[in-house]
Amino acid sequence: MDQHLSQVSIEDIEEALGQVSEIKAARVVASPEGVIQEIHVLALPTKSPKQLVRDIESTIMARFGIPVDHKKISIAQLGSDSVKEPVKSDEPRVCRPRIHAINVGVSGMDATAAVTLEIDGDMHVGEATAPASQSGRERIVAQAALNAVDQFVHGTHSFALEDVAIIRLGRQDVAVSCVTMISPLGEQSYAGSALVRQNEKDSIVRATLDAINRRMAFLKTT
Numbered sequence: 001m002d003q004h005l006s007q008v009s010i011e012d013i014e015e016a017l018g019q020v021s022e023i024k025a026a027r028v029v030a031s032p033e034g035v036i037q038e039i040h041v042l043a044l045p046t047k048s049p050k051q052l053v054r055d056i057e058s059t060i061m062a063r064f065g066i067p068v069d070h071k072k073i074s075i076a077q078l079g080s081d082s083v084k085e086p087v088k089s090d091e092p093r094v095c096r097p098r099i100h101a102i103n104v105g106v107s108g109m110d111a112t113a114a115v116t117l118e119i120d121g122d123m124h125v126g127e128a129t130a131p132a133s134q135s136g137r138e139r140i141v142a143q144a145a146l147n148a149v150d151q152f153v154h155g156t157h158s159f160a161l162e163d164v165a166i167i168r169l170g171r172q173d174v175a176v177s178c179v180t181m182i183s184p185l186g187e188q189s190y191a192g193s194a195l196v197r198q199n200e201k202d203s204i205v206r207a208t209l210d211a212i213n214r215r216m217a218f219l220k221t222t
Contacts, residue, residue: 008064012197016063019098020055022047024078036066039073049075064198096213097149102201104141106132113137115144115205117152119216124148138164141201142177142208149212158182162189164208166200175203179211190215 010028017026022043029038043052053073060068097117104113111132116125126147130136139161146159162178173196180189192210196203 008066009197013060013064013066016059017041017056020052020059022052022055036068036072039068040076041074042076042078045077049077096216097145097152097209099202099205099209102141102205104137104201106137108132111137111140113140113144113201115141115148117145117148117209119149119152122152124151126151135165138166138200138204141204145205145208146179149209156183159212161208164204166196166204172196173200173203175200175207177204177207177211179208181212181215 010030013028014026017023017028017039023041024044025042027038027040028036029040030036039056041052041056047055052075053070056073057068057070060066097119100116100118100123102113102115104111106112109132110129112127112129114125114127116123118124126144126149128140128143128147130140130143142164143161146161150159158181160180160182162180164175164177166173166175168174174193175196176191176193178189178191180187190211192207192212194203194206194210
């Protein structure tokens with residue numbers, strides 16, 4: 001069973017694997033023809049190697065649609081002393097969202113987007129609808145992501161999408177997003193960006209989350 005890298009880079013896959021909580025480092029080796037030959041992973045000992053292999057297979061299939069032969073996955077686990085006890089701190093804990101799914105559909109003249117984010121261990125689904133123009137389809141993806149974050153903060157803050165666009169910088173397409181956060185203390189605007197690697201919708205969501213990620217630690221409800 002071949003694992004071809006067409007529009008997906010090795011860095012994209014390594015970054016996705018790095019988001020799995022037990023994985024500390026990942027290295028993907030591919031042939032010049034773009035076939036995955038080896039996947040090497042350094043992981044914490046909090047999960048069995050067999051389960052880690054299944055998680056790696058599932059992550060790559062779900063994110064990139066690439067099947068992986070489990071025989072090509074090598075797991076190296078750290079010692080038990082690498083698992084540290086949580087350190088108590090007065091600093092707010094960062095709970096950055098992770099993209100779980102992005103769905104966009106067009107019906108007649110309207111487009112609808114649904115973005116599912118995993119935030120602090122829970123799934124939140126945000127939806128948005130707008131006229132099915134090119135700019136409208138870009139905006140609803142960003143707005144759906146913000147609506148998912150709205151569910152997490154339970155009204156303690158609100159977000160206004162100022163603008164979102166795909167621009168060309170040098171040889172790269174880049175998604176940029178500007179978001180205004182409204183709180184009892186007033187308004188504050190933030191900008192985020194993300195290289196277009198997997199697809200434009202994914203990059204738009206990442207740019208929108210990049211705009212507010214640094215504030216997520218302060219948005220957790222009590």
